[in-house]
Amino acid sequence: MWIAFTLPAIAVYAIVGGLIVWSSVAYRRRDPAIVQAARFHENPPLEIAWTVIPILIVGGLFAITYPAEHHVENLVVSPDEVVQVVGFRWSWRFLYPRRHVAIDAKEGEPPELVLPAGRTTEIRLTSSDVVHAFWVPAFLFKRDAVPGRVNAFDLSPTKTGSYPGRCAEYCGTFHAHMSFNVRVVAPDAFERWLAERKSSS
Numbered sequence: 001m002w003i004a005f006t007l008p009a010i011a012v013y014a015i016v017g018g019l020i021v022w023s024s025v026a027y028r029r030r031d032p033a034i035v036q037a038a039r040f041h042e043n044p045p046l047e048i049a050w051t052v053i054p055i056l057i058v059g060g061l062f063a064i065t066y067p068a069e070h071h072v073e074n075l076v077v078s079p080d081e082v083v084q085v086v087g088f089r090w091s092w093r094f095l096y097p098r099r100h101v102a103i104d105a106k107e108g109e110p111p112e113l114v115l116p117a118g119r120t121t122e123i124r125l126t127s128s129d130v131v132h133a134f135w136v137p138a139f140l141f142k143r144d145a146v147p148g149r150v151n152a153f154d155l156s157p158t159k160t161g162s163y164p165g166r167c168a169e170y171c172g173t174f175h176a177h178m179s180f181n182v183r184v185v186a187p188d189a190f191e192r193w194l195a196e197r198k199s200s201s
C-alpha cells in the first residue's frame with residue numbers, strides 16, 4: 001500500500017512540477033512590449049481529464065485502503081488473551097482481567113506489557129485523564145487512548161523479544177516519561193510469568 005500511494009504521488013508531483021517549470025520557462029515574457037497575457041475560456045477535453053483522472057486515482061486508493069483497514073481493525077471473536085491498557089499522566093497500567101493480574105511501573109522503571117508469542121491478544125485501550133497514544137514502533141502500530149472510550153485492537157506478535165513503547169500524543173509536562181516496554185515471550189513462559197505475578201502479589 002505504501003508503494004501504491006507513493007508511486008502515483010511521485011508521478012503527480014513530477015507532472016505538476018514539470019509543467020510549472022516548463023510553462024514558466026517556455027512562456028516567460030520575452031518582449032517587454034507585451035503586457036497582456038493570453039486569454040481563453042475553456043478546454044473541455046482538458047477539464048474532463050483533470051476531473052476524471054484524480055477521481056480514478058482516489059477511487060483506486062480507496063479500493064485498496066478499505067480492505068487493508070478492515071484487516072487491521074478486525075477483532076477475532078475469541079482472543080487468547082485480553083489486556084486492558086490504561087494511559088494516565090504519566091504512565092501506563094496493564095490489567096489482565098481474566099488472570100487477575102495488574103502491572104504498574106516500578107520506581108524508576110517503565111511498566112512492562114507481557115504478551116504470549118504466536119497468540120492473539122485483544123488490547124482494550126483507554127485513558128483516565130487526557131488523550132494519550134499507545135505506540136510500539138516495532139509493531140508499526142499506534143492508537144489513541146481516549147478518556148471515556150475504549151479502543152480495542154488485536155496484537156498477534158510472532159517474535160519473542162523486548163520492544164520499546166511510547167506515548168505518542170503530547171499530554172503534558174512529563175509526556176516524555178511515558179515509556180513502556182512490551183516483552184513477547186513463549187506461551188509457556190507467559191504462563192510461568194503469570195503464576196509468579198500472582199504469587200508475588
Ligand SMILES: [Cu+2]
Pocket residue numbers: 087088131132133167168169170171175178
Ligand atoms: Cu501520554
